[in-house]
Amino acid sequence: QSVLTQPPSVSGAPGQRVTISCTGSTSNLGADYHVHWYQQLPGTAPKLLIYGNTNRPSGVPDRFSGSKSGTSASLAITGLQAEDEATYYCQSYDSSLSTAVFGGGTMLTVL
Amino acid sequence: EVQLVQSGAEMKKPGESLKISCQASGYGFSNYWIGWVRQKPGNGLEWMVILYPGDSDTRYNPAFQGQVTISVDKSVNTAYLQWSSLQASDTALYYCIKLGAGTSGWYIDHWGQGTLVTVSS
Numbered sequence: 001q002s003v004l005t006q007p008p009s010v011s012g013a014p015g016q017r018v019t020i021s022c023t024g025s026t027s028n029l030g031a032d033y034h035v036h037w038y039q040q041l042p043g044t045a046p047k048l049l050i051y052g053n054t055n056r057p058s059g060v061p062d063r064f065s066g067s068k069s070g071t072s073a074s075l076a077i078t079g080l081q082a083e084d085e086a087t088y089y090c091q092s093y094d095s096s097l098s099t100a101v102f103g104g105g106t107m108l109t110v111l
Numbered sequence: 112e113v114q115l116v117q118s119g120a121e122m123k124k125p126g127e128s129l130k131i132s133c134q135a136s137g138y139g140f141s142n143y144w145i146g147w148v149r150q151k152p153g154n155g156l157e158w159m160v161i162l163y164p165g166d167s168d169t170r171y172n173p174a175f176q177g178q179v180t181i182s183v184d185k186s187v188n189t190a191y192l193q194w195s196s197l198q199a200s201d202t203a204l205y206y207c208i209k210l211g212a213g214t215s216g217w218y219i220d221h222w223g224q225g226t227l228v229t230v231s232s
Contacts, residue, residue: 002155036218038156045206045222046156052215089156093216099172100158100217 003028004090004103011109012080020106022073022090028101030071033093037066037075040105041086049088050075077108085110113137115207115223122229123197130193131226133207140188141165144210144217147181147192150225151203161210161217162190197230204228 005023012018022035029035037050048057050066053073065076073092077084090103118132135145146161160181162169169181182191190207207223 034216034218036215038219045225046219047222048211048218048220051211051218051220052213055215057220091156091158091218097173099170099174102156102158105155 002104003101006103006106009107013111016080017078020075022103024071027096028092028094035073036091038089039086082110113221117207117223117226120227133190135188145190146208148206149203199230202230
């Protein structure tokens with residue numbers, strides 16, 4: 001059971017918008033720790049997608065955006081493309097566990 | 112260009128020791144946290160441990176404290192993860208990670224290619 005809860009899977013058709021939620025608690029997202037998002041394509045290492053709640057590293061398309069409010073955060077992907085099919089992970093810090101933590105991951109299927 | 116190049120796959124027996132490596136390049140090794148993340152087959156990501164080479168400050172996930180040891184050799188810009196006695200439950204893919212800078216907390220801006228460790232009798 002992950003400290004940060006994500007839906008196991010989401011899906012969408014090409015061109016659509018999808019969101020992936022990440023729900024935490026008062027010891028992580030609710031304690032104002034930042035949330036970060038990673039994309040893991042099949043058989044590859046994860047890649048940073050969003051850091052510090054809303055920031056995109058250089059090279060990440062602006063189709064990807066992040067938001068955070070209270071004990072929850074979301075990753076939004078607009079203009080869905082086949083190449084977006086991957087597993088997405090949120091990550092933050094938990095003060096009760098005294099370590100960084102990941103969500104369980106969400107597999108995105110592009111229909 | 113930042114690169115984290117990890118050592119190759121390992122196949123070990125329960126009870127054996129192991130040390131895997133991660134050679135970093137393309138940035139000031141002493142100035143950024145470096146560490147390890149575990150991914151068991153078909154599972155999600157687990158944060159294990161990070162170390163700041165500049166002063167050797169080390170932060171273990173309590174779940175991994177005492178199970179593994181992180182170290183670095185600044186002379187060759189390399190981080191290591193070692194086990195003194197492997198168990199079958201250590202079978203996993205281990206990623207070397209570099210943390211980003213700034214005020215956004217602990218986030219991973221670069222990942223190694225992963226080292227697969229298989230422990231089986």
